[in-house]
Amino acid sequence: MRKLILLLFFIVSGLTAFSQSKIKQFSSDSTIFFNEMEEFLRASRAEDGKLVMDEFSWTWFGGKFSENQRESVYVMANLMLNNKKKAFPDFSNYIKTISLFVNSKYQTETSFFSWQAILEKLIKGETQSKSSSAKKQFVDYLQACNALFEENALFKSPSNTWKANNSNYKFGFDSIPTIEFDALTLTCYSKGDSAIIFNTKGKFYPTEQIWYGEGGKITWERAGFPADSVFATINSTYQINVKSPSFEINEVTFYDYYYFDQALDGSLSEKY
Secondary structure, three states: OHHHHHHHHHHHHHHHHHHHHOOOOOOOOHHHHHHHHHHHHHHHOHHHHHHHHHHHHHHHOOOOOOHHHHHHHHHHHHHHHHOOOOHHHHHHHHHHHHHHHHHOOOOOHHHHHHHHHHHHHHHOOOOOOOOOOHHHHHHHHHHHHHHHHHHOEEEEOOOOEEEEOOOOEEEEEOOOEEEEEEEEEEEEEEOOEEEEEEEEEEEEEOOOOEEEEEOOEEEOHHHOOOOOOEEEEEOOEEEEEOOOOOEEEEEEEEEEOOOOOOOEEEEEEEOO
16 A cells, blocks of 8 residues: 555655746746746645646736836746756745736836845845755745735835835845835834834845844833833844844933933833
8 A cells, every 4th residue: 555655655755846847948928927937836736836826817817017028028937947846835925926916006027126136146046145045035035025016015024014104115136135215114013012123224035034223213012101201212233033023222212201310221012
């Protein structure tokens, strides 16, 4: 029985690989490309592939992509194919993410090409991350951008979510991908509670899941204290691992007009 199960496994795996390998290059005709991509995804996971492409069809055939953006997608899809990226999660995440991108009223054609250029660097391994492989960075970057385009979320998990209050960001590359905010309010939601950093700025490194911020203000209105009476200002740069809801900031000035006549310098720690 065990030999039979193993035999069936290798047969199914072989058929799937054969089905995917039939596509050697994606067409630059929009309709043919769509059909080839659907065939490619459904060869791996039939129902999921159909669902992904059914949703994508509204964007692909709905006038959301410029001709230059389409050409860029053809090039990226073939680069991914040549680098043996998987139908799931690589291609499926890519299709979902570009659909969210072009449907965003905040993103431009120029930012689309900047974003695509970063993906190309990840595929070619042109990064200097010490914490993860280029393959993992590619997956992490697409997943992070997916959450960002859909919900303004820098990070989202069952235990906590970090969100920006706006979509005014720029894509960059500083040996690894960056997403830079000139101004935002950053909020962490966890366990029915929230922590908010107002009027801050900084860079998010999505493949490292680290936020490097500068300046800002923290209040405790959720605990019943008025924002103009009890608060802390951030006097330095700070770093947050967004996988955790907890964070520490080394240099802050604390104001409590109920109990202290003068401001107090110190550090701040938020723990959940």
